[in-house]
Amino acid sequence: MDAQLLQWLSVNLRWFHLVTGAAWIGASFYFNWLNNNIRPAGGDDPDPAVKGEVFAIHGGAFYRVSKYEGAPARLPAILHWFKWEAYFTWITGFLLLGTTYWYDAAAMMVDPAVRALSSGAAIGVGAASLLGGWLLYDGLCRSPIGQRPTLLAGIGSALLVAGTCALFEVLAPRAAAMHVGAMLGTIMAANVLFVIIPGQRAMVDAMVAGRAPPLGAGAAGALRSLHNNYLTLPVLLVMVSNHYPAAWSGDWGWLIVLALCVCGVLVRHGFNLRGQGRSRPFVVSWIGAGGLCLVALATLRPGPAASESGAPPVSTTQAQAIIATRCMPCHATEPTLPGFVAPPKGLALEDRATILANHEKIASQVEARVMPLGNLTGMTDEERAVIVAWARGL
Ligand code: HEC
Structure with a gap:
């Protein structure tokens, strides 16, 4: 597809996704607030x-x-439902995942240093994570374990850890992180489609037929709604951190993503406790926010300055030569790699001044192995080390 058309499609999808997501989460927060107050x-x-x-x-x-507490004696003439926000958030999210990751799986989902998957296999893993995550979670909720909240939370968390590790074992780290978020988002939307709305429909249908509404269906929906409430902040955090390699790259990328999820849950829990009128509820939120700072500190990678490492300093001319062969096929005013019509993110790494001005960004992308995209230009580990040493030595 024409690269420019793909960009417009992506911008519009992102906008649509954000708007529907804000509407969904807004409604979810509002009803949660109502319940607590x-x-x-x-x-x-x-x-x-x-x-x-x-x-x-x-x-x-x-x-x-x-x-x-139960249902009103008579159904009102107009009853508002809240479902399209959830459905459209998922549909636009799925299309974004498809156009950004699956459509260009070789570049966006495969990192040969992690595993040399074919594009088809990478897409298969991504699809399996969305479908498998939902089936496992839903099966757990419907099993006797679903009646025991603490056990359910324990087993659910263990499965999330296993799923996250598995994704980071096979996919490029950035794609793995995004699929963790997409898997949780899919569970949330499927909860609405397969449990919450059908339960509500059963209640309304019974009332229309003059029968007592099956309140158990409502209770099952309320439980899934509560799960969704706890998942909102982790999913948002994982989604917005996708452009920042610090949040998912390196040997411990899987653990950073999981830590972000835990922090998101804690912040949400603090707000829920506050709504219930518990004393000093924000302590929990602060622990969550403090946890985020700890994660950030733990992932800082200062590295030795070039002069301390004993190796001779790397000159900008040396770095520029590597950038010319490994980055400029895409990052040039007129890219030479097929499919690229303009420098990605407007970043043309052609002249010395631009390279120097962007040295931090260049080093972080190269060190995190995000760039060159899909390593399509075959950058070696030695070249990566040279680029990082050059940037640190400046
Ligand atoms: C195959 C094409 C390609 C190659 C080769 C490539 N890049 Fe990129 N680069 C991209 C694309 C596409 C994006 C935009 C990614 C996105 O939307 O997150 C990008 C984005 C970037 C960004 C901005 C990241 C951000 O989110 O702000 C930096 C910095 C960067 N690349 C550096 C490099 C460096 C350094 C090299 C060489 C070592 C390189 N790139 C090689 C395609 C490429």
């Missing part, structure tokens, strides 16, 4: 089925929202 109605409500209500002020108006 509903207080007993105070006896002045004529409807005995109303178990609690919440007053709020927003946008210059007062609001009063009531919550039913």
Whole structure:
């Protein structure tokens, strides 16, 4: 496909994905907040089925929202459902994953230093992680283990660790990290499609037929909704960190991604405790945020300065020669590699001044083995070491 067209497609998909994701997460946060803040109605409500209500002020108006313990006596004429936000977030996310990673699997998903997979095999691994993650999680929830929240959380976390390690064993680290996020996002959307909405539909259908609504279906949906609530922050963190090699590269990339997930869950947990009126709830959120700082500190790689390592300093001319052969086929005003019509990210590494101005970025991308993309230009480990030593010595 024309490279420029692909860029426009990507920009628009990203926008669509963000907008629908914001709507989904906004609704999810709002209802979670409602649940935590509903207080007993105070006896002045004529409807005995109303178990609690919440007053709020927003946008210059007062609001009063009531919550039913079970179902109202009669279905209202207009009942709002919240599902398209979730579906469209997943659909646009899946299309983004497809156009960014699967479409160019050789460059984006395969790192021969990790495993020399074919493009087809890499895409197969990616697809299997999305489908397999959901099937395993859903099977667990439906099994007797699903009735025991602590055991479910323990086994679920162990499976996440195993899945993350497996992805980092076979895919390029950046693709592995993105697939961990996509796997969790798929579980969230599938929870809406296969459990939450069907449960609600069963309740509404029963009421239309004049039967008592099956409240168990609602309870199952509420549990999945709670799982989704805890997954939102980890998924967002993994998604937004994808452009930053520090968040997933190196020998411990899998552990960094998992640590980000734990921190996201802790921050969310603090907010949930606060909603429930527990004392000093933000301690948990602070532990989560502090954890993030620790992860950042633990992953800093200062490395020896060139003068301390004993090796002779690398000149910019030496570095520029490597960049010319390994980077410029793509990063030039007129790239020579087929499929590239403009320098990626507007970064043309043609002249000395640009190379010097971008030395930090160049070294971090090269050290993390993200660039050259898919190592299509065959950069050797020795050349990587030279580039890193050059940047550190500046
Ligand atoms: C096969 C083509 C190709 C080669 C070869 C290549 N790059 Fe890139 N580079 C890209 C693409 C595509 C992007 C944009 C990636 C993205 O959207 O995240 C990029 C982005 C970058 C960025 C910006 C990263 C960011 O997110 O801000 C830097 C820095 C970079 N490359 C450095 C290099 C260096 C240094 C080399 C040589 C060692 C190199 N690239 C070789 C295709 C290439």
